[in-house]
Amino acid sequence: MASHWNEECGGGIPWMKCGNLKASIQNELLFNLAMRLYSIDKEGSYLNIALKVWSWLKNSGLQNDVGLFNNNLEVGTCDNSRATAEWTYNQAIVLRPLVDLSIAFPDQRAYFLGQAERIADSVLNEENGFFWKNTKKW
Numbered sequence: 001m002a003s004h005w006n007e008e009c010g011g012g013i014p015w016m017k018c019g020n021l022k023a024s025i026q027n028e029l030l031f032n033l034a035m036r037l038y039s040i041d042k043e044g045s046y047l048n049i050a051l052k053v054w055s056w057l058k059n060s061g062l063q064n065d066v067g068l069f070n071n072n073l074e075v076g077t078c079d080n081s082r083a084t085a086e087w088t089y090n091q092a093i094v095l096r097p098l099v100d101l102s103i104a105f106p107d108q109r110a111y112f113l114g115q116a117e118r119i120a121d122s123v124l125n126e127e128n129g130f131f132w133k134n135t136k137k138w
Contacts, residue, residue: 001013001026001029001030001033002030002034002049004017005052008022008075008078009022009060009073009075009078010056010059010060010078011052011056011060012026012027012053012056012057012060012073013026013027013030014026014075015072019075020074020075020076021072021073021074021075022060022062022072022073022075022078023071023072024057024062024069024070024071024072024090025071025087025089025090025093027053027056027057028053028057028069028090028093028094029093030049030053031050031053031054031057031093031094031097032093032094032096032097034046034047034049034050034053034097035047035050035096035097035100035101036096036097036100038050038100038104039100039103047104050097050101051101054094054097054098054101057069057094060073060078060080061073061078061079061080062080064086066122066125067115067118067119067121067122068086068090068091068119068122068123069086069090069091069094069119070085070086070090071085071086071087071090088123091119091120091122091123092123094116094119095116095119095120098112098113098115098116098119099112099113099116102116
């Protein structure tokens with residue numbers, strides 16, 4: 001997965017090999033995989049990949065003002081119009097690697113756990129969270 005990283009939109013891996021989108025989920029899965037592999041064998045290259053992907057996710061414009069990750073960026077403009085969906089899997093997949101980073105970097109524990117908590121709180125928030133916003137229709 002990491003071999004597909006490119007510098008369009010400042011980094012990240014594309015949705016498809018020749019696609020015009022940088023989707024949250026592909027990058028979040030790489031983040032999750034790299035952190036899980038690091039947790040198993042403590043290989044520094046996995047940790048470096050995880051940190052690189054997290055940094056890109058945080059700075060790419062994919063995360064909205066309340067902490068939720070929108071679905072994608074357009075590669076040509078690197079624009080996230082905020083009109084793209086906020087899927088639950090885009091939020092959940094980053095929680096475990098953030099907890100793992102808090103263990104790997106005890107001096108930054110509050111930061112990484114704070115990021116995970118912000119995402120989870122935004123999903124469950126009754127006013128603007130994904131879960132409640134979309135289940136009120138049921």
